Amino acid sequence: MSDPAALNVAASGFEAVAKDVSDPRGAKPRRVLSRRNIFLYGTLILIAVYYLLPLYVMFVTSLKGMPEIRLGNIFSPPVEITFEPWVKAWATACTGLNCDGLSRGFWNSVRITIPSVVLSIAVASVNGYALANWRFKGADIFFTILIVGAFIPYQVMIYPIVIILREIGLYGSLWGLVIVHSIFGMPILTLLFRNYFTSVPEELFKAARVDGAGFWAIYFKIMLPMALPIFVVAIILQVTGIWNDFLFGVIYTKPESYPMTVQLNNIVNSVQGVKEYNVNMAATILTGLVPLIVYFASGRLFVRGIAAGAVKG
Amino acid sequence: MTTRQNGRPSQLFRNLNAKIASIPMILTALVIFLGGTAWTVFYSFTNSKLLPRLNFIGLDQYERLWAAPRWMVAIENLAIYGVLSLIFSLVVGFLLAALLDQKIRFEDTFRTIFLYPFALSFIVTGLIWQWLLNPDFGIQGVVRGLGWESFEFDPLYNAEIVIYGILIAALWQGTGLIMCLMLAGLRGIDEDIWKAARVDGIPMWKTYVFIIIPMMRPVFITTLVIIASGIVRVYDLVVAQTSGGPGIASEVPAKYVYDYMFHAQNLGQGFAASTMMLLSVIIVIVPWAYLEFGRRRHV
Numbered sequence: 001m002s003d004p005a006a007l008n009v010a011a012s013g014f015e016a017v018a019k020d021v022s023d024p025r026g027a028k029p030r031r032v033l034s035r036r037n038i039f040l041y042g043t044l045i046l047i048a049v050y051y052l053l054p055l056y057v058m059f060v061t062s063l064k065g066m067p068e069i070r071l072g073n074i075f076s077p078p079v080e081i082t083f084e085p086w087v088k089a090w091a092t093a094c095t096g097l098n099c100d101g102l103s104r105g106f107w108n109s110v111r112i113t114i115p116s117v118v119l120s121i122a123v124a125s126v127n128g129y130a131l132a133n134w135r136f137k138g139a140d141i142f143f144t145i146l147i148v149g150a151f152i153p154y155q156v157m158i159y160p161i162v163i164i165l166r167e168i169g170l171y172g173s174l175w176g177l178v179i180v181h182s183i184f185g186m187p188i189l190t191l192l193f194r195n196y197f198t199s200v201p202e203e204l205f206k207a208a209r210v211d212g213a214g215f216w217a218i219y220f221k222i223m224l225p226m227a228l229p230i231f232v233v234a235i236i237l238q239v240t241g242i243w244n245d246f247l248f249g250v251i252y253t254k255p256e257s258y259p260m261t262v263q264l265n266n267i268v269n270s271v272q273g274v275k276e277y278n279v280n281m282a283a284t285i286l287t288g289l290v291p292l293i294v295y296f297a298s299g300r301l302f303v304r305g306i307a308a309g310a311v312k313g
Numbered sequence: 314m315t316t317r318q319n320g321r322p323s324q325l326f327r328n329l330n331a332k333i334a335s336i337p338m339i340l341t342a343l344v345i346f347l348g349g350t351a352w353t354v355f356y357s358f359t360n361s362k363l364l365p366r367l368n369f370i371g372l373d374q375y376e377r378l379w380a381a382p383r384w385m386v387a388i389e390n391l392a393i394y395g396v397l398s399l400i401f402s403l404v405v406g407f408l409l410a411a412l413l414d415q416k417i418r419f420e421d422t423f424r425t426i427f428l429y430p431f432a433l434s435f436i437v438t439g440l441i442w443q444w445l446l447n448p449d450f451g452i453q454g455v456v457r458g459l460g461w462e463s464f465e466f467d468p469l470y471n472a473e474i475v476i477y478g479i480l481i482a483a484l485w486q487g488t489g490l491i492m493c494l495m496l497a498g499l500r501g502i503d504e505d506i507w508k509a510a511r512v513d514g515i516p517m518w519k520t521y522v523f524i525i526i527p528m529m530r531p532v533f534i535t536t537l538v539i540i541a542s543g544i545v546r547v548y549d550l551v552v553a554q555t556s557g558g559p560g561i562a563s564e565v566p567a568k569y570v571y572d573y574m575f576h577a578q579n580l581g582q583g584f585a586a587s588t589m590m591l592l593s594v595i596i597v598i599v600p601w602a603y604l605e606f607g608r609r610r611h612v
Contacts, residue, residue: 040412040415040417041417043412044412044413044417044423047409047412047427048423048426048427051426051427051429051430051485051489052426054430054441054442054445054485055429055441057441057444057445058441058444061444069450070450073454073455073458074444074445074450074451074452074454074455075455123337123338126334127334127335127337127338129334130331130332130334130335131335134328134330134331135328135331136327136328136331136332136335139331139335142335142338142339142342142343143338143342145342145343145346145347146338146341146342146346148346148598148602149341149342149345149346149347151538151542151594151598152346152350152591152594153545153546153567153587153590153591153594154546155566155567155570155571155586155587155590156349156350156353156354156587156588156590156591157345157346157349157350157353158570158571158574158587159352159353159365159574159580159583159584160345160348160349160352160353161345161349163365164344182337183341183345186337186338186341190338214330215330215331215334216330240432243434244433244434244435244436244437245434246434246435246436246548246549246552247548247549247571251571251575261434261436261437261549264436264437264440265436265440265552265553268440268443268553269553269556277444277447277450280440280444281444284437284440284441287434287436287437288432288433288434288437291432291433291434292429292432292433294432295428295429295432296425296429299425302428302432303428303493
């Protein structure tokens with residue numbers, strides 16, 4: 001039971017970050033161009049440039065033609081902007097014998113991510129609700145195993161899952177992978193929902209019980225509408241996590257249904273043919289685009305999500 | 314559906330709906346996490362090749378494992394990578410958090426920039442840095458183009474330093490997260506402590522080192538566990554950046570396990586290697602859990 005508590009510390013700290021500091025503080029206002037400020041902002045801007053540079057390089061490389069890449073400098077902006085690498089990466093880049101580009105991987109990833117997100121969140125939210133409000137004997141033991149299990153390296157559990165999926169006939173199919181994502185998303189999501197539902201005032205729950213509402217009625221009519229923010233956090237966490245997954249995709253699916261990350265790696269690291277760096281970079285950006293959009297659109301909710309999801313590693 | 318309240322419900326049927334709803338959790342905990350782990354450890358004592366077989370050979374797989382040069386390279390890489398990424402993540406993460414905690418303007422913008430690589434997958438990260446570290450066109454090529462002809466910076470093609478090339482990419486991707494955890498810790502510290510230190514005329518760096526950091530002990534421990542459990546799992550990044558090369562110079566244990574299970578068709582060896590990974594996690598987690606438990610019990 002120690003793990004969830006420690007994570008709570010981290011999670012509650014994040015709330016503190018998110019809150020704006022509004023009380024007046026400090027001595028008299030400092031001059032804008034003090035030496036301290038120049039040093040402080042100078043350092044921050046330098047570091048920011050370091051963090052942004054790879055994204056910039058990737059972007060300009062993807063807009064150059066191959067001759068320009070061979071002659072020029074990776075940091076220089078493109079002289080002649082071309083969108084051909086993007087088109088090629090999306091529609092005609094080859095992996096093995098297939099030459100239909102990353103679009104296939106993209107749609108595979110969509111087909112994997114949507115059911116995985118829905119299933120894992122549905123299961124985990126009900127689990128968390130049961131753990132918070134309908135405690136039964138032994139529930140805490142299973143929950144502790146679940147949380148400790150989040151630290152077990154995946155490699156230890158990969159093969160037994162292969163056998164189980166093979167037995168039920170789902171090995172190599174999209175649904176097999178969906179189940180795997182739901183299993184490995186369960187510890188962190190259950191923790192997230194359990195903590196949230198525990199913080200809901202108990203009187204509300206009791207009042208509903210007095211009115212004769214049962215397990216599912218309370219879940220759907222009271223808990224679900226109240227927990228919408230935490231559902232959003234869970235969705236952000238799962239969409240980025242599942243989209244970025246590589247290991248499970250490569251193990252539990254067949255080449256036709258490889259997710260985008262696996263296909264991207266196969267395109268870029270294929271040994272055959274001339275390396276087309278601009279196409280590779282366009283493909284890399286395309287793969288990173290979905291989590292980046294989620295990240296920039298979600299802002300602070302993403303921070304809350306990773307505070308909870310950090311253990312997922 | 315309503316809960317059963319007619320008559321006197323037996324123990325098993327109390328909270329029946331909650332129990333039914335928890336079946337996925339119970340199955341995951343028992344079958345996958347407990348059962349799967351036990352199964353793998355159990356079969357690591359067999360000589361399973363293409364298919365799991367119950368033909369026990371004692372500790373042979375482990376002897377073979379520790380005699381394999383590839384495994385030794387993987388362990389050495391993991392040790393270098395682990396120690397350095399632990400130190401650098403903590404130091405850089407804390408420094409970034411301390412910088413952001415100076416009541417600066419545009420704090421949100423800077424935080425967004427430092428954290429965005431964390432949203433990218435290891436595959437994407439690895440491929441970006443593979444391109445930046447390309448000896449002909451990347452950083453080395455650019456510096457040489459500026460006139461410094463003898464400049465050398467090609468970690469991904471030099472077996473001696475390839476693991477540092479992977480470390481650079483990993484730090485770029487992961488320090489934002491550590492910064493966020495540290496910033497949360499810094500924000501959790503009472504403002505009065507800063508005021509008291511300022512009144513006493515203690516320099517800022519001393520306040521950090523002797524007062525703030527010791528107060529942030531729980532945050533540091535949580536962060537440490539998070540970093541450590543991530544280190545053992547490092548896999549995608551290596552696959553994307555070097556595929557374990559040049560030669561076997563950048564192999565890591567997770568890749569060893571995968572290759573032996575799914576390519577070399579030597580399951581027993583894969584099971585033994587993954588059991589060693591489990592062991593290394595236990596070594597990190599158990600003392601931490603013990604400390605947490607012990608402290609809570611006293612309070």
